[in-house]
Amino acid sequence: MEGFVQFAQKTVKAVSDIIPFSISVSNDEGNIIGDSDSSRIGTMHRPSVEVIEENKVIRFTEEKVASMENVLPGVAVPLIFDDKPVGVLGIIGDPDDVESYAHLVKQYVEMMWQETLHVQLENLNAMTLESFVQYVLLNESVSQEQVNHYCKLLRIEHDCMRLCIVIDIGNHLLDRMDAGQKIPSSESLKKTLLNCVVRAFDGNGDSVCAFLNAQQIVYLKPLDDEDSYRYFMDEFRNRGHRLQEMLQVYGIDHVTIAAGNCCTSLECVFQSYREAAHLMSYGRKQSITPGIYNYYDWDVLINMLPHHIDTNIKEILMQRLRPLIDDESFMQLKNDFLMYCNYNMNVSRTAEALFVHRNTLIYRLKKINAVTGLDTGSFEHCTLLYFVLKE
Template sequence: MEGFVQFAQNTVKAVSEIISFPISVSNEKGYILGDTDPTRFGTLHKPSIEVINANEVILFTAEKASRMENVLPGVAVPLNFDGRPVGVLGIIGDPIEVESYAHLVKKYVEMMWQETLHLQVENLESMTLESFVQYILLNRSVNQEQLNHYCKLLHIKANCNRICITIDIGDSFLKNVQNKHHTIAPNRFKKALLDCVVRAFDNDPQNVCAFLNTERIVFLKYVNGEDGYFQFMEEFRNRSLHLLEMFQVYNIHNAIVASGNIASSIEDMDQSYRESDSIINYGNKLDLTPKILTYYDWDILLEMLPNHIDAKMGRMLVQRLRPLLHNEAYPVLKRDFLTYCINNMNVSKAAKELFIHRNTLIYRLKKIDIITGLDTGRFDHCTLLCFALKEDGNVSQQSDYKN
């Protein structure tokens, strides 16, 4: 069985810490692959073959052992895996004394074996999922045959609606595993974080959850059409908050959770991922706590919209707003105007928030009207100016370039 040599040696080390008797582990062909006495490693132990064939405990008295080659007094018990004997555990000593340990140690070793195999399978599945998400999310085009192979291997449908949720944890994973006080093995730590994501966002068998790299986890969430999408997005913030709370336990405090839009197939998931990546990059510029970002959030869309004014429109805005941008009072006028917009164009509320007299604010708004030719009493004019001023860094750069 693959990995038996390493398992046999680990078994000898683990069991030796529990009982004081020397032990050995042989494979189904009778060769010793682990022994308290390293000189016996690799030697043939013929009675092990007898134990395998009989699939039962055999005692070896001192008299019986003396007549056999490479045999010591003690007890030999078969190690079973998947219902058949695949190895032999030998406990060396007075058979009467060590026999009482035989069945207990046998169960312990078989449980160790099952756990070892389980971890190997888990790690293999984790590596397969990571390769899969890297393949579909980081490539603009994918091979259909390869994609179908992955879907079949992972038992997921290629053509159903999903959204990509990206959780950015920065360097938290690396810092945690490099911390000398960190007691969880890296693979176990990864699994713990993935379990948190699944608990927060749902464990539907059509979901896919994996590390994209050490800084990002992706969760490809299955949704049942647009109605399912809208229902899930209504719950998205609360689910994300729950995830961030669970992450606190693992010393992860500054994670960002973002979702892309709905995609109709696995093949199109790269677009949903790029959307989540884009909103993360934009969200890093915002003073938001916690950072839970989605295009479903109107406030986020309003923040992002000015950033998507195209170059042609940008040049026209620069031309019309240059007198305002170059006015010495611009910083104050900008602050007061945006506060006026935030307060729903209510002069009294805005003035109170700015700690200035109502007439002072009216005077400054009139000044903006005169400089720009806009009417700050009109909602549509305020909307246009508000978008432009929120991106005044870009507008100013274009203005400087034109000059």
């Protein structure tokens, strides 16, 4: 088994420090790959083949080994992984004295090997996931066949709506490495930070969360439909605050978070990533606090509006106002609101011009507030809505 030799030698060293007997480990071909006596490593231990074939404990007394080459008295037990013998553990000494140790050490070695395999598989999966997100987020054009291959390998749902969230932690990991932190420690921290992101954004089995690079974590949030998107975005700032607080526990004080718009498949999720990256860059330049940005946030859109009056921002605003546009009384609400703006947000004068009661107009303005989340009593919010409806 790949990695078994290195593991065997580490195990021999660790176990030799805690028991009073010498030990050896052989592979399934009978070759000694780990031994308290390093001169025996690489030599053939033929009885190990017998232990593997019979899959049972064999005792070797002084009399039995007298005529055997490279065999010492003791007990040999098969090492079982995935329900089959893959190696042999030998405890050297009087069989009556060492047999109880053999069974204890066997359990320890098997447990440690399973744990080692588990960690290796986790690390391999993490590396594969990082390669996947780099592929789909950093390339405008991706192969559907390649994306399908990754999805099958990683058990990721392919055809569902997703949005990309980018979490920037700055140079925290790089600074730890510069300060002499060990790689295993850094890997453990990375796993912890990814778990924080998943918990903060209510992850499930279809979520994709990985490091894009040493500074950025990306989270591809699956969505059922437009309603689930709106619900999630309504809570986005609160969830972002929660994540910032969680990361502060690990000494990461400056965290920037941004979300792009939702997309229909993994092949086009790079658009959502670019939108999030653009928002993050813009928010930093404009010193917008608290460092949690998304296109569903009216305050962010209002801040961007003077600088980004283009086709893209119009499409974003139209998407954000879709519930109002789809309302059955939209045309009336639109007309009343535009008139309200034309009369400088004066309710009494607007109601008089519309030939309706003042309370009727207030009711309709409150309905706009409820449907859109805007505040028609705010000049800035009214300016934003006026811009879209007038268009």
